[in-house]
Amino acid sequence: MDVTVQDDEIDGPFGPVPVRRYSPVAGGSDALAPTVVWLHGGGFFRGSLNQPEADSVAHALARQGYPVVTVDYRLAPLPLLGWLGSRQKRSNRYPVAVGDVLAVVQRLSNSVGDAIVLGGASAGACIAAGAALRYQDEGGKLSGVLLAYGFFHRTHPATMEKGHRPRGHRRFTHSRWALNLMNRNYLGRAPASADCYAFPGGGDLTGFPPTLHLIAERDGMRPSAELFVAELEAVGSSVERHLISGSKHAFLNHPNGNEFATGVELMSQWLNRDAPHERTHEDESAFGLRL
Incomplete structure (x- = not known):
């Protein structure tokens, strides 16, 4: 299926927000799947719309x-070096x-209602989960949430199994102390004060x-992901969990890998779990973005 891509921006509470829209060329059909709003990872401090x-x-x-909107x-x-940057x-x-x-x-939501699935990878998964919870608490409704190798806790749970541990440089950059430092940097204060x-x-x-959760097998963030799944199950939320065998953190950054293909296929299957939402071509073009 052909895809058209368009860069736009919208007004947000902190200024313009760049977005990129990926629209499938559906051959004139009005039966369209929910729109996926997707967030890249990068430890809250790096990443862009251009990364794989x-x-x-x-x-x-x-x-x-599936129509997709990525958010910059x-x-x-x-x-540690944030004080050197601009205010x-x-x-x-x-x-x-x-x-x-x-x-x-x-x-x-002004054009498609609740036919939205919010998702992301790594730090993007944490942001997506937090935004989904706040959107719900403010009266909004989503069709679902997609999470890939995310982390969700103020302080990272200790790794309980040797098989969780990353190798190479991630033994240090994804160690528990480094991940907790990343969380503190995101907040700008002690994690205990986080909401x-x-x-x-x-x-x-x-x-x-309803949530799909893809978990990397050898990942320092896996304990938080597993605990979050258990917490969702404990309150009766619908959760579909998949451990991607042999995978490492950020496998969606490697589009030629088998793990990438597996992850995308699982997402597609999960998104197709219900009948498509009916929308008109007018709805599809009514996102209301400005260049």
Whole structure:
């Protein structure tokens, strides 16, 4: 299926939010799947719409017939060196990224209602989960949530099994102390002061939307992902969990890998679990973005 791509921006609470729309060319059919709002990872402080975890995933899902909107949410400063940056960059901490994402979801809901699936990878998964919880608490409704190798807790749970541990440079960059430092940098303060929309793990998840959770096998963030799945199940939320055998963190950044193909196929199958939502061509073009 052919895909058209368009860069746009919308007005958010902290300024313009760049987005990129991936629209499947559906041959004139009005039966369209829910729109996926997708967030890249990068530890809250790096990443862009051009990295494979954003662009390749969006292209792959759009070729399967799912409209995708990727969000260039504002990034927090570089850990430890944030004080060297501009005041504006230092201020791009929580809740800025969540606010950027909610602005996109709210604008999109004007044209497609609740036919929206919010998702992301790694830090993007944390932002997506927090935004989904806040959107729900403010009276919004989503069709579902897609999460890939995410982490969701203020402090990262200890790795319980040797098989969880990453190898190579990630033994250090994804060690528990480094991940906790990343969380603190995102907040700009001690993690204990975080609310449930910054890190939803451990909070009240009652009524959380149906969720697909893809977990990397050898990943320092896996304990948080597994615990979040258990927390969702404990409150009766619908959760479909898949452990991607042999995978490492950020496997969606490698579009030529088998793990990438497996992940995208699982997402596509899960998105197709219900009958498509009916929308008109007028609805599809009514996102209301401005160049």
